Amino acid sequence: MSKLGSLGHRLYQGEVSFDFVGRRKLWYSISALILLAAVVGLGVNGLKLGIEFTGGSVYTVTKPGVSVEQARSAADKVVEHTAPIVQSVGNDKVTIQISKDETKSATQVTDELSKSLGVKADTINADVIGPSWGKEISKQALTGLVIFMILVTIYLAIAFEWRMAVAALVALMHDLVITIGVYALVGFEVTPGTVIGFLTILGYSLYDTVVVFDTVKENTRTLSKQNRLSYSEAANHALNQTLVRSINTTVLALLPVAALLFIGGGLLGAGTLNDISLALFIGLAAGAYSSICVATPLLAQLKEEQPEMKALAKRVAQRRAADARAAAEKPQSEDGEGEGDSEDEAVPAGVVGQRNQPVGRRGKGRPSGKRH
Known part of the structure; x- marks a missing residue:
């Protein structure tokens, strides 16, 4: 645990950094494969609706x-x-x-x-x-999901900006589709408890994403006034600052849910626990992944399309190119120059440096210049 705490401090200070944003194509590919498997499972097996929905x-x-x-x-x-x-x-x-x-x-x-x-x-x-009651429950669940999405979009657009709202919604849909696809592949029954689990994981995924976005917003507040970091690099640094917190929160949340799923539903045979515990377990894991590997890289990609961020990225590239040229043109001590030349260069212009006098014995009979 002490090593993990030390790693978190080093990540926060920028001493260690994982390039999540720069590898966004890799994360997009992994998400695409998982989503494809979920959609195929949903299309082939379909959802096994509980009696509350079918009658x-x-x-x-x-x-x-x-x-x-x-x-x-x-x-x-x-x-x-x-x-x-x-x-x-x-x-x-x-x-x-x-x-x-x-x-x-x-x-x-x-x-x-x-x-x-x-x-x-x-x-x-x-x-x-009756089946009419089940249809009413399904309609209410869908209505609740739509209202939740609308409220989330409005809140993020006001508290942050519309690009963050879009990235957060994409991450939410990512988590929802994966969880539904796993339900279809496993064959678990969808009950009202499952719907509650879906809404719970969406709230958790949103919370984790907002924590990261808040740090990104703080780190990029005066970003346009400098030329050392691009927006993607600043967002990646914010992601690294909150990385350990996200991992710790996810692990602590998964432990009791895993107990419900594997011990309560598996070993003890309490099948009613499977409805909500599987949705929570898959959703929590997918939410942690999406907030790190989907939401923030997508936000950086959207922001980099802004003209001011393109100009910033150009200034950062120009400065780094100038620094590289200056480092390459810097004279080296092994270029054949004498040591005395190096010492003279170290002395500012217009200042006479201390001369080294030869060491030797004074001539005999030569006055020392001291008064007795």
């Missing part, structure tokens, strides 16, 4: 010692056209989701499940969800 019936069975396998075997005997979804929701309790395409009534399904599992019918809780 159907949910039966909660409470029985000591009941297992998911027993409940699935009983549900398979009941359904005729679709595959049931069976999940454990706690000790001695399982849920069985049956699609709306099944023709049997809730009473018939309850009676058959009670016989197969050996429980009383009144101990099985049945909830019937």
Whole structure:
């Protein structure tokens, strides 16, 4: 940890720097490949919408010692056209989701499940969800996402500038598409908890991006008054200043989410945790990547198109070329010049330097010049 803290200090002071902005073509290529895989997975597999969006019936069975396998075997005997979804929701309790395409009534399904599992019918809780309610939930989720995007754009355009708003929105869409694509590839069910996870990761990704943009804004406030750094270099320095903070925040956020996903949903079998934990896990990782490798390089690319930034980049290049020529024309000590010449050059013009007198013995009988 001390080494990481030392690295963060060196990054902040500019002693160490990773060229994220200069390698933006590499990051764009990596993002393009990931997005392509996500889009292909979404097109081939599609999203597995939960019963809240499609409609159907949910039966909660409470029985000591009941297992998911027993409940699935009983549900398979009941359904005729679709595959049931069976999940454990706690000790001695399982849920069985049956699609709306099944023709049997809730009473018939309850009676058959009670016989197969050996429980009383009144101990099985049945909830019937109509498809119209699911459509309303989907509409509200989409409306919330659109409103969120509009508010984000307005805020960034006012607090920063429109180029930062565009870069942040591109990063947000990048994270959203990747997360949805992973859901399609893995085959996890999309539920209202998943939608909550989507909105959460968008907020987190925006927070991380705004932190970087705020540092970029501070570092480039008087950038046009100098000729040492271009906008891309100043933005890259700001990114390095916040790099360790972004990594630490992401790691600390991923640890509890990973516990929910792999321990709660995987080892303990609490399938309901998978809905929100997978969205959070993929979204947090994608958000950290996009704020570092997508948003800031894209912002620098947009800013470099401004005439004043093009002029600044030209002045920086001219100064560096002049410095390089001056360094190449600087006389070297091995050019054959005497050491005395070098000493004379070190003395400012018009100033007589100290002369070195030869060392030797005074002649005998020569007065020393001292008075006795």
